[in-house]
Amino acid sequence: MPPEDTPPEQLHKAIRYSLVAPGKRIRPLMTILTATRLGAEADVSLDPACAIEMVHTASLIVDDMPFMDDATTRRGKPANHKVFGEDIASLASLELLSRSFGVLARAPGLDDRQRIDLVRLLSDTIGSEGVIAGQLKDLRSESRTPGAEELKAMYEQKTGTLFVAASETGARIARVPPDWIEPIRSFAMNMGIMFQIMDDLLDRFGTLEATGKDVGQDKEKKTLVSILGPDQARAEACHRLEAAERALDPLGAAGRPLDEMVRSLMGVGMSAVLG
Numbered sequence: 001m002p003p004e005d006t007p008p009e010q011l012h013k014a015i016r017y018s019l020v021a022p023g024k025r026i027r028p029l030m031t032i033l034t035a036t037r038l039g040a041e042a043d044v045s046l047d048p049a050c051a052i053e054m055v056h057t058a059s060l061i062v063d064d065m066p067f068m069d070d071a072t073t074r075r076g077k078p079a080n081h082k083v084f085g086e087d088i089a090s091l092a093s094l095e096l097l098s099r100s101f102g103v104l105a106r107a108p109g110l111d112d113r114q115r116i117d118l119v120r121l122l123s124d125t126i127g128s129e130g131v132i133a134g135q136l137k138d139l140r141s142e143s144r145t146p147g148a149e150e151l152k153a154m155y156e157q158k159t160g161t162l163f164v165a166a167s168e169t170g171a172r173i174a175r176v177p178p179d180w181i182e183p184i185r186s187f188a189m190n191m192g193i194m195f196q197i198m199d200d201l202l203d204r205f206g207t208l209e210a211t212g213k214d215v216g217q218d219k220e221k222k223t224l225v226s227i228l229g230p231d232q233a234r235a236e237a238c239h240r241l242e243a244a245e246r247a248l249d250p251l252g253a254a255g256r257p258l259d260e261m262v263r264s265l266m267g268v269g270m271s272a273v274l275g
Helices: 009-019 026-037 042-063 080-105 112-126 131-143 148-173 178-205 224-228 230-247 249-273
Strands: none
Touching: 009 042, 009 080, 026 042, 026 148, 026 178, 026 249, 042 080, 042 112, 042 131, 042 148, 080 112, 112 131, 112 148, 131 148, 148 178, 148 224, 178 224, 178 230, 178 249, 224 230, 230 249
16 A cells, blocks of 8 residues: 555555554455465465455445444544544545455466456455345344344355455465365355354454454344354354364365364454353
């Protein structure tokens, strides 16, 4: 990203404010770790991982806006729109989305075919069958009572698709055999749903100090925690962890580093909410 003193200064300040704020960075880590544990060099995966994080940060800025979740805190700081206003925050999210595609298109160490595949993957992930669709379903769920299966489908789009994009990006950077892509996608989707359930549990039982963001935001929403109850929601999260591990079976021994990856990335959060 351009430095903060590059015109328009306020826009670039708003972008950097959210993009480099302290966070877990699970999605870009998934890209880098999937790539490296399947044989690629870390340097080649860095720019695509940054593109994934730019998309995620853009979604957080929008998610916090008054017309969405109306949150006041994100990553331990006031939400972007609270500092820069809704107009600048909206433009910052658009710039992050736009620039993420440019980062992929210029990523060093990749051939043209890889870049095209990754741009297509990211476009499909963001679009009306991915993150945007999931966010719309989430908003609409506030006015009615969706069932558990409908909520899981919403989780797949809102959270799972970007987890899939993160891992598939790493796999394509590593040039894995084509028949490995679908197992890796299934692995990442289960990780994403597990992560969303953990996030719901933290919203219910966590604190602002521990999570770095507002809690209790989902009181008016239907989540798997409110539909199934905390115990069954924890059981579903454990089931998703097991499903993620089973999804890697077709990769044989090559899948073991990815299994270790999920336990490493999710370990702290899992111990906090799953026991």
